[in-house]
Amino acid sequence: xxxxxxxxxxxxxxxxxxxxxxxxxxxxxxxxxxxxxxxxxxxxxxxxxxxxxxxxxxxxxxxxxxxxxxxxxxxxxxxxxxxxxxxxxxxxxxxxxxxxxxxxxxxxxxxxxxxxxxxxxxxxxxxxxxxxxxxxxxxxxxxxxxxxxxxxxxxxxxxxxxxxxxxxxxxxxxxxxxxxxxxxxxxxxxxxxxxxxxxxxxxxxxxxxxxxxxxxxxxxxxxxxxxxxxxxxxxxxxxxxxxxxxxxxxxxxxxxxxxxxxxxxxxxxxxxxxxxxxxxxxxxxxxxxxxxxxxxxxxxxxxxxxxxxxxxxxxxxxxxxxxxxxxxxxxxxxxxxxxxxxxxxxxxxxxxxxxxxxxxxxxxxxxxxxxxxxxxxxxxxxxxxxxxxxxxxxxxxxxxx
Amino acid sequence: xxxxxxxxxxxxxxxxxxxxxxxxxxxxxxxxxxxxxxxxxxxxxxxxxxxxxxxxxxxxxxxxxxxxxxxxxxxxxxxxxxxxxxxxxxxxxxxxxxxxxxxxxxxxxxxxxxxxxxxxxxxxxxxxxxxxxxxxxxxxxxxxxxxxxxxxxxxxxxxxxxxxxxxxxxxxxx
Numbered sequence: 336x337x338x339x340x341x342x343x344x345x346x347x348x349x350x351x352x353x354x355x356x357x358x359x360x361x362x363x364x365x366x367x368x369x370x371x372x373x374x375x376x377x378x379x380x381x382x383x384x385x386x387x388x389x390x391x392x393x394x395x396x397x398x399x400x401x402x403x404x405x406x407x408x409x410x411x412x413x414x415x416x417x418x419x420x421x422x423x424x425x426x427x428x429x430x431x432x433x434x435x436x437x438x439x440x441x442x443x444x445x446x447x448x449x450x451x452x453x454x455x456x457x458x459x460x461x462x463x464x465x466x467x468x469x470x471x472x473x474x475x476x477x478x479x480x481x482x483x484x485x486x487x488x489x490x491x492x493x494x495x496x497x498x499x500x501x502x503x504x505x506x507x508x509x510x511x512x513x514x515x516x517x518x519x520x521x522x523x524x525x526x527x528x529x530x531x532x533x534x535x536x537x538x539x540x541x542x543x544x545x546x547x548x549x550x551x552x553x554x555x556x557x558x559x560x561x562x563x564x565x566x567x568x569x570x571x572x573x574x575x576x577x578x579x580x581x582x583x584x585x586x587x588x589x590x591x592x593x594x595x596x597x598x599x600x601x602x603x604x605x606x607x608x609x610x611x612x613x614x615x616x617x618x619x620x621x622x623x624x625x626x627x628x629x630x631x632x633x634x635x636x637x638x639x640x641x642x643x644x645x646x647x648x649x650x651x652x653x654x655x656x657x658x659x660x661x662x663x664x665x666x667x668x669x670x671x672x673x674x675x676x677x678x679x680x681x682x683x684x685x686x687x688x689x690x691x692x693x694x695x696x697x698x699x700x701x702x703x704x705x706x707x708x709x710x711x712x713x714x715x716x717x718x719x720x721x722x723x724x725x726x727x728x729x730x731x732x733x734x735x736x
Numbered sequence: 737x738x739x740x741x742x743x744x745x746x747x748x749x750x751x752x753x754x755x756x757x758x759x760x761x762x763x764x765x766x767x768x769x770x771x772x773x774x775x776x777x778x779x780x781x782x783x784x785x786x787x788x789x790x791x792x793x794x795x796x797x798x799x800x801x802x803x804x805x806x807x808x809x810x811x812x813x814x815x816x817x818x819x820x821x822x823x824x825x826x827x828x829x830x831x832x833x834x835x836x837x838x839x840x841x842x843x844x845x846x847x848x849x850x851x852x853x854x855x856x857x858x859x860x861x862x863x864x865x866x867x868x869x870x871x872x873x874x875x876x877x878x879x880x881x882x883x884x885x886x887x888x889x890x891x892x893x894x895x896x897x898x899x900x901x902x903x904x905x906x907x908x909x910x
Contacts, residue, residue, distance in 0.1 A: 512860075595789060628793050731879075
């Protein structure tokens with residue numbers, strides 16, 4: 336019903352009420368009726384006048400409400416992004432960054448920035464109104480995600496995904512070996528992946544290193560790695576134009592570059608106890624190797640035992656059994672060596688060092704003068720590794736009188 | 737005071753002991769020639785770095801040599817080390833990327849062996865390859881080291897540190 340229709344309806348109602356009242360008591364005169372109708376009419380006019388003043392306001396409210404409903408109900412806009420950096424190379428949907436020309440930069444419309452590290456490869460897989468899904472194919476990136484209501488960002492790296500609501504962090508992903516490293520500078524993220532199906536929360540000041548091959552993951556303090564002491568000038572000042580996660584090499588990287596002394600110095604700076612008790616598996620492996628290469632067998636042994644104690648199910652811990660046997664063997668501790676070789680062969684019957692462990696076991700049993708056991712081990716070796724490096728030796732042992 | 741004297745005496749004894757061991761080691765270290773690997777192959781490069789460290793830890797000097805022209809066998813057998821090495825080791829990527837070939841030319845017997853080792857995708861692939869290459873060197877020398885004990889005919893006499901590397905018991909033989 337419109338407002339005007341409603342007013343006419345009130346007028347007709349007032350006349351009808353007056354006639355009805357006159358029929359009921361018969362005391363009112365025509366003049367009184369007219370005066371009464373006039374009073375009712377004045378009252379209705381006043382009401383009509385008041386209603387007409389509200390009409391523009393009501394109309395405006397309707398328009399505003401409709402506008403608000405439109406704004407609320409319409410599909411929200413996806414965020415957009417721009418790429419910059421002279422080092423960026425676009426290959427289809429992938430953004431590659433040249434290894435020697437600084438970083439590339441993704442600027443998103445809501446303020447988030449992602450620096451793509453030198454030598455890295457990334458792509459923006461999805462854009463939503465509340466964030467984006469960025470895939471790191473290889474290399475490193477630094478993300479500065481702006482926190483807003485409903486913010487939802489995801490960084491993918493191989494089988495891992497990193498869910499973000501607002502934070503600053505670095506990610507390194509090595510496809511060879513499947514190693515993920517996440518370093519949190521602000522906020523927190525949740526990382527999911529192999530053996531991390533429920534997700535692991537990484538908070539500010541923490542570092543997660545996860546290995547896709549083994550499913551191992553180790554959470555440690557961001558400031559624990561003493562690599563910062565090895566390159567203090569670089570870690571104290573982080574230029575905006577470069578991606579900082581590459582300035583501090585990991586212990587594994589130091590080892591790969593032949594800087595074994597650097598690994599031991601770094602472990603010393605962190606503290607030997609801290610390294611053995613809280614160091615990541617990758618760091619422990621690098622530390623043990625560096626100590627072994629440096630000829631410090633006692634230190635190497637402690638590192639290898641820490642691997643076995645703390646990461647018992649890992650392939651590295653199994654390999655440590657072979658290395659412990661080898662070290663005992665070379666030191667003349669035959670019984671210890673045989674025990675470790677047997678441990679390795681039991682834990683990793685098809686492991687990378689199975690042939691070497693059985694071959695060394697054969698030599699050790701021959702050295703012990705146990706002819707019967709030696710022949711049994713030689714036969715076992717030839718059965719498994721007929722063309723192995725110790726095959727000729729095993730045949731010679733079997734031919735002995 | 738007596739404690740300080742004890743520390744001083746112990747330190748002096750250790751200095752003399754370490755010094756004499758170092759001098760012996762310097763004098764006795766045999767050499768292994770390591771053929772330079774393809775630097776563009778990260779696995780081989782890392783494995784080469786580690787193999788060099790493994791050989792040092794085993795008590796040998798490492799002489800890096802360039803690959804000799806020719807096929808892989810000639811490359812390792814003819815690599816020039818000026819006679820300073822008792823063996824030459826080379827790491828090559830096999831045609832299939834999942835394997836690496838370890839070539840060892842044993843100058844004591846004149847034998848060359850090659851083993852094709854599977855290379856995993858694991859992060860420790862380079863370390864594994866280096867250790868397996870060293871173990872292959874040890875095993876290939878086992879035959880010559882053991883020979884005097886099982887045969888009466890003349891056999892090449894490996895240096896004592898090589899015998900120690902292969903099997904300490906062999907080095908103790910007269």
